[in-house]
Amino acid sequence: MNAERGALRALLPVLGAHRAMTVRTFGAALADQAALVALVTLTAHTVGTAVVERQAPGPGTVVALLLLVTARALATWREMDLSHDLAYRVLAEMRIRVFDGLARSAPARVGGRRSGDLASAALGDVEALEFFYAHAVAQLVASGVVFGSGTVALALLDPWLLTAVLPVAALLVLVPLLESRGRVARGARTRAAAADLSAETVETVDGLHELLAFGALDTRRERLRAHGHRLGDAQRAEQAREADASAVRDLLVVAAVVGVVLAAAHTVSGAWAPAAMALALGVLAPVSDSAAALGQAGGLRAAAAQVGAAVRAPAGAPPPAAPRPVPDGPLGLRLRGVRFDYGGRVVLDGVDLTVRPGETLALVGVSGAGKSTCAHLVARFWDPAAGAVELVPAAGPPIDLRDVAETDLRRAVAVVGQDAPLFHGTLADNLRLAAPAATDDELAAVARRTGVDRIADGYDTPVGERGTTLSGGQRARIALARALLTHPRVLVLDETTANLDTEGDAAVSATLRDGAPSRTTLLIAHRPSTIRRADRIAVLEAGRVVQTGTWEELTGEGGAFARVVARR
Template sequence: MTHASTPTPPASSLETAVGRPGAGALLVEQMGEAGGKREKRRDVRPLGRLLPYLMQHRMDALIAVFWLLMATGASLGLTATARGAIDHGFQNGGADINRWFLFLGANALLLGAASAIRYFYVTKTGERMIADMRTGLFGRILTLDPSFYASMRTGEVLSRLTTDIALVETLLTTSVSFALRNFLTLLGGLAMLFVVSPKLTGLVLLIAPVLLGPIFLFGREVRKLTVKSQDRFANAVGFAGESVDAIETVQAFGRVRSAVARFGEAVEAAFAVSLTRMKARALMTALVIVVMFGGVTLVLWLGAQDVVRGTMSPGTLLQFVLLSVFVAAAVGAIGESWGDVQKASGAMARIDELMRAEAGIAAPAKPVALPSPPRGEVSMSAVNFAYPGRPDLPALKGFSLTVRPGETVALVGPSGAGKSTVFRLLLRFYDPQSGLVSVDGVDVRDADPVEVRNRFAWVSQEAPLFSGSALENIRFGREDATEDEARAVAEEAQALQFIDALPEGFATPLGERGKSLSGGQRQRLAIARALVRDAPILLLDEATSALDAENERLVQVALDQAMQSRTTLVIAHRLATVLRADRIVVMEDGRAVEEGTHAQLVAQGGLYARLARLQFRSE
């Protein structure tokens, strides 16, 4: 079996990548290059990606098309009934005038009903397609690797999920109905014009190319400027998201003014592009209106000459004028709608980039099932791994490690030794360039990543929480956990006391990322979330780093109990937290340089002994 792997950087590298000077400019440049490639394609080709969503709701779409045809027919039918009322309603002393105006009234009622039903089904179909697209796009976003988010900022992704989809939504729920109605009006009106007066219709057709020329010319330019504007605005949104997310850091370093200034520059750059786009569209609109109404005036004058000569009846002239107005208005409206089509096409191209993005870490065609019941064994053999973009700085160099079921192994060493990388490879966020990573004897590349990750309960150093309640955050570890189970694990993690003290207890909203809690409280809640998962393998990455001495002692007791029935890997800089590990693996520069118990390693007098001597002396 071939293992196609795309190595990806650590989660923290996202902040590193977007935080470095010039990263935003680089991203805009890259997106600009991508936009330049897209411009070589046909204008509306990206909108073809909407077809699968349309086919899922084709019945509603067909109903919408039917009533669209009915509404267009009723609209054009008004010209025929108006002609009949003028030419025949006044005959015989106006004896038939009431009947003809009843026809006009019935036609208007049909037009109103057909337009209402058309609007409902067009809007319903469009909104349903957008809802499906949002769900599908968000689902795709959550499957992408950390490597993808190292090259695209979160704000950029959210811009496509919100702003760009909103542009497509406008097209599907409003503009497409408007454009189709006017397109059908244009076709139907032209056909009726040929029947009413072929001579005058020929003159109308001579005007049409003059109308369509600027529409397509300026429409192409509007699309280019729209894509460029969207990219610039996405850059501004991305920077704003970073600044708000790190608001305390921004304020603590006194960078509020500079952050506002930088955001303002990005907004002004986006506005400058938008201003150019607005000027182009305004000029296009002016040209269309001038030519359209000038043409209608000319046709009306020629028709009036025919009426004077008796070669055309007044009703026929009225019908022709009405049809001409309908057709001219339809052409102008199509030009206006074309701008929305251009914007939606640019937005869809950006959305399509996300929809087509493939996860480098994915389940094979025929995944190997992990053994059941789980044993809780992990192994790494001769693993070499470097994060993408840093091939010359390998994080692991020939690293090997085997952890037996129920064993507790501690990973210690200086920062940058590769300890957290071990966890990321076990969780299969990335695949190594060479070597083997296995869980319960199965190569993780042969298994479904979801099944592999279900074997682990992970407590990261950052302990990210969500904006729901304390109960919802604990249930994030296991959705079907009862409140009694949540209370039990909260008590184990020494979190029950502060949760019960919250205004609504377990139901209290914690705010975005749980920022209403202290660092130690968030850490304990994260530990409770891991414990409720009841996974066979426990990964603790500096799990007690945010706790004071008293809470660390209490949580360590809870962790000691949890580790008794699980395979556990512990990363800790504070060596006092790993003294009771079955084995301690000392890492340096991506390699395992020492291994043994605390006493054995101190006796060896190597790196561990030096770290222990420095730390215990300071304590």
């Protein structure tokens, strides 16, 4: 709840980038509200003059009424147009800021949260704030100005009229502030239910094959139904309280108008009495609307807090203040005393590992030993808690990854997983993901080496979202080709060829080695035939490298390596 306090205010600086438009929106809102107050007041005065003084409105009054009607219509249209334009611009920017925050802190953040929950923050929570930017900010300020000027006009007619108007105005503003705690809680409940439903839906769609295969679809449908009900209940609770609050606001305004009528009956003469009543109604109506907006804004705090947290998410791997250049030529890789945890148990506890330039080193260990964690540290998804990951040039001192600019790092190092996701688009689009400038000839050469040329009829073939139309082995080949197109000097293969058959694995390994003999490769694998092809092998156990050597050396030694190989 504390994080939510001030969450809406914290997002206001986004409006700063749109200062001119914010001012224009405020101007239109002010013109809109002022024209309405003037219109109802003049109308009441005109009717009062006709009834009380039996005098038809003069041409000046008729023209003024027509002008006010036109001004009000134009101002309403302009205000709607500007406020929504402003809101959508702010939201578009906010969505990108949320995305930047997620990208900056990913995958550390993504690892801890469900992707549907993140989608909800990026889309749903930002969308919910549309109300705040489009309807609340400019209207609140405009209604304050209109109320101020209206009460001065009422005081000029008769200061006693204020005794009915001011207390009601104060109550209208106070009530939503007093019950804001409940509103914030109800809003948070709705946002949480929406995020849960979003997460469940994304997971269900992702895992449709497994749910079908294990006959778990019905159970899942019931879960989705329960989540849908929970969201419905939360939304109904918010709406019910909103209806109550609206009724209370209407009652207060009516009470103020009755008070004004009673006071005006004694002190205000002729047509000014109905005019005073209309003026009181005119100045209180925007205050009532603002009170409603204030109340609803309370319910948006949870959304604003989520968006704010995403926008301000700290970088998992902050950019270097003074980047060091990476020299040309072969690069080795070194993990020096690396310690790392994901916020709980220590996963890597002083890992020392060197891969010499041009060498292929297989990193092996039991499942959960921390091999992929090493790969992620080399990709600099995160930084180690202690120690360093370094690129080692042929000449000159090693370079800590923390000192390497993001673009230089991505040019030098490529990390390929086992099942890299593919994106909606053609095969060529997916291959060119990291190397958009790669020529058709380069594409064809890499595709030949990795066997991607046998996957589809042409590079313009759509591969479908997440590559669901392809086999695991085909996806692995595409992921590998995608990385090779960037000509990395350090290549990390994290179980990349595990989905290929033994022959395919051997063929890919051979072409990888022949294609770039100076490339340094860190190979994470379980399959003995893959491990055996490496120049050297390092064994990870209990957070440390406990053995290194060639296949022949290690098979003779026994110990951790023998245990890992025996499990295969």
